[in-house]
Amino acid sequence: MADRNSLRAKINRFRAKVFNxxxxxxxxxxxxxxxxxxxIIALLLNLAAVFAxxxxxxxxxxxxxxxxIEAVTTFFFAVDYVxxxxxxxxxxxxxxxxxxxxxYALSLAGIIDLLSFLPYYLPVFFPGGATVFRLFRIARILRLFRINSYYDQxxxxxxxxxxKSQQLLASVFIIFILMLASSLCMxxxxxxxxxxxxQNAFSGIWWSASTLLTVGYGDIYPVTIMGKILGIIISFLGVGMVAIPTGIISAGFVEQYQKLKTVGDFAEEENIHFIxxxxSQKDSWTGKKIVDIGIPKDVMIVAIQRGNETIIPRGQTVLENGDILVMCAEKIKDISPIDLKEITINEGHSWNGVAIKDLDISRQSYIFMIRRKGKALVPKGNIVIKAGDIVLLYGKHKYI
Known part of the structure; x- marks a missing residue:
């Protein structure tokens, strides 16, 4: 039983590493x-080979x-899917x-990953459908959206x-209705x-699409006076219809900017502090759900930065190694202030080469962290302070 649990734990650790x-x-x-x-390189090489x-x-x-190149990169897509x-x-x-x-296999991302390599191998079993299978190569282009994770913009x-998906779908629906109406009128x-x-009511769909969404193609056009008048009216309507999705997206950018500005103003007005x-792997919070870590009621985790992805935390969100937690707390006005100081230790500093337990500092002053070569050290009595260390202290009195 113990061997089985040990094997299961090893598999879980390996699975977590593969997922990361x-x-x-x-x-x-x-x-x-x-x-x-x-x-990224495999995807770009694959697309370059397909186009070239x-x-x-x-x-x-x-x-x-x-x-x-296509064979090797497609095989990589298959391994990635597995x-x-x-x-x-x-x-x-x-x-x-x-x-x-x-x-995962039934999700949109899973289907895109599957279509990235499966149509390449299907002609081996179904030679007659090679032409149709090649159409699914467009799924590889959709993998480019994964690069989206690297850029906040x-x-x-x-x-x-x-x-704004609902508004955008509504605008597309309006354009579709206008296309049908203009086709029938023409x-x-x-x-x-x-x-x-x-020839029929649907034969004008191509004309209405090219007129509403562009400036016309030229292969189909009205020749009667009434048809030309309708064409002018529909062209004007088309300009307005195309402007609707643009306005929706522009309004979304304004709202997003306003949200960020409101959060910043709120932090200043309410005197909220963010840290x-x-x-790390050794922290007690790693691997636990937010609801189980027991943070004080006046402290809140407002965001989790995981790689280049920002996660809005919920009680059931599991914290992982490497996560950056953005926490906030309101300043309590009736508590006496605590002075913080950051001291850089140089070669001639009196603390250089001295253990923390031998330092002569006030009893109301405490060393709560030492930064050494970019790493944070928990201060222990036997740690010797070295040149280049940054010592962080806090206490109730100002330091000289």
């Missing part, structure tokens, strides 16, 4: 950064190389390993589109003059 490796933007270890770079082989010159001179299915339990910790794998755009006035062009804490 395949998760975009988790760069706490060199292998994770290396995997991110390999993923469509040129006659490239196909004639470099067909073998381009096909080899690793993501294996580590899906870390993405859905409330589900069993089997159910979490199915949940792109994340903002994604958040705006998601938050058929009514142009059918007798151009029976071969406007950032990075969790």
């Amino acid at each position: 490796m395949v998760s975009t933007g988790v760069i706490d270890e060199p292998i994770n950064r290396f995997y991110d770079w390999i993923s 082989i469509t040129f006659d010159y490239m196909e004639e001179h470099y067909k073998g190389l381009l096909l080899a 690793l993501r299915v294996f580590s899906a339990n870390e993405l859905y910790p409330k589900l069993s390993p089997g159910k979490s794998s199915i949940r 792109l994340n903002v755009i994604t958040e705006i589109i998601v938050s 058929y009514s006035v142009e059918h007798d003059a151009q029976p071969d062009v406007f 950032r804490i990075r969790l």
Whole structure:
């Protein structure tokens, strides 16, 4: 029984490492950064090979190389998919390993990852459908959205589109109705003059789409006076219809900026203090749910920075190694202030080479952290302070 539990624990640790490796933007270890770079390079090489082989010159001179690049990178996509299915339990910790794998496979990201490599191998079993399977190569382009995780600006755009999805869908629906109405109207006035062009009510869909969304294509156009008048009116309506989604997205940017400004103003008015804490593997909070860590009621975790992803915390959110916690607390006015000081130790400082227990400091002053070469050390009595250390003290009196 003990051996089984030990094996299960090793599998869980390995699964967590695999999940961190395949998760975009988790760069706490060199292998994770290396995997991110390999993923991006493989995707760009694959897309470059797919596009390049469509040129006659490239196909004639470099067909073998381009096909080899596509084969190797597509195999990488297949391995990446298997690793993501294996580590899906870390993405859905409330589900069993089997159910979490199915949940990922049926998700939009899982379907895109599957279509990134599966159509490449299907012609081996179904040669007749090779042409159709090649159409699914567009799924590889959708993998480019993973690069979105590296840039906050792109994340903002994604958040705006998601938050305004209902309004955008409504505007698209209005455009669709206008296309049908304009097609029917144009058929009514142009059918007798151009029976071969406007054969039925739906034959004007191409004309209405090109007129509403652009400035017209030229292959279908009205020739009657009434048709031309309708064309002018529909063109004006098309300009307004195309402007609706643009206005919605622009308003989303303004709202997003206003939210950030409001949070900043609120922090100043209410005198709220924010701090950032990075969790390590040894911290007691790592691996626990927020509801179980027992933080004071006046302190709140407002955001979790995990790699390049910002997570809005909830009680059931599990804290992970490398997470940066953004915490806030309101200043309590009736408590006497505590003075903080940061002391840089140089070669000639009296504390250089002295153990903490031998320092002569006030009893109301305490050393709560030592920074040494970018690392934070918990102060213990036998730690010897060295040149270059930064000593952080707090107490009820100001330091000289």
